[in-house]
Amino acid sequence: MEVILKKAPAAHQKFLENLEAVTKRDPRLLGVAISGSIATGQADEQSDLDLQIVVEEKYFDEIMRERFAFTAQFGSIASQFTGEHVGEPRLVIVLFEEALLHVDFKFITLPAFADQRVEDPLVLWERESLLTEQVRANPREYPDPQVQWIEDRFWVWIHYAATKIKRERLSKLLMLYLGFVR
Numbered sequence: 001m002e003v004i005l006k007k008a009p010a011a012h013q014k015f016l017e018n019l020e021a022v023t024k025r026d027p028r029l030l031g032v033a034i035s036g037s038i039a040t041g042q043a044d045e046q047s048d049l050d051l052q053i054v055v056e057e058k059y060f061d062e063i064m065r066e067r068f069a070f071t072a073q074f075g076s077i078a079s080q081f082t083g084e085h086v087g088e089p090r091l092v093i094v095l096f097e098e099a100l101l102h103v104d105f106k107f108i109t110l111p112a113f114a115d116q117r118v119e120d121p122l123v124l125w126e127r128e129s130l131l132t133e134q135v136r137a138n139p140r141e142y143p144d145p146q147v148q149w150i151e152d153r154f155w156v157w158i159h160y161a162a163t164k165i166k167r168e169r170l171s172k173l174l175m176l177y178l179g180f181v182r
Contacts, residue, residue, distance in 0.1 A: 005122075008038055009045045011099035015074065016049070020125050022073050028059035030110055031126030039122045048102035052121060054131060057109045064107060067092050071105055114138045 023032050036050035037043040055063045071080060076097040083091030092105045114134040119142040123131045
């Protein structure tokens with residue numbers, strides 16, 4: 001894992017080093033895992049960080065109440081919001097001011113980490129090999145894109161975008177794309 005992280009952009013490496021140091025001191029946490037382009041070794045300066053913060057079950061509600069304060073430990077925040085717009089209230093999407101780094105924090109319990117993953121992440125750190133054991137016992141593979149699903153929707157999406165552009169409603173289209181409106 002260290003080899004892949006060392007290939008990550010400098011801002012990402014710095015952030016992850018700080019995250020590891022801070023989260024290891026929190027006894028409510030069981031570990032932190034990373035997925036996405038960092039985990040595959042394909043990250044560049046524009047990549048976001050996809051983190052799973054694995055919380056001991058008895059502290060989950062407490063962490064969820066404090067999630068904005070939790071994320072604020074890692075730098076100055078330009079913006080942050082929860083992921084209800086993508087059906088994921090456990091997600092906090094953060095844009096940090098330094099390097100304009102986009103970080104997705106998904107707060108989950110160990111059983112959710114075992115059952116609700118779509119890919120096998122890299123474990124940044126863990127207590128008692130708990131995350132590694134779950135990855136080994138419950139392997140996942142990122143689902144292949146379903147070409148027919150995309151094709152069924154593609155021309156409707158294109159038509160919708162074209163009508164918004166034609167009406168000069170670019171701001172609405174952008175806000176829709178970013179998930180701020182439905």
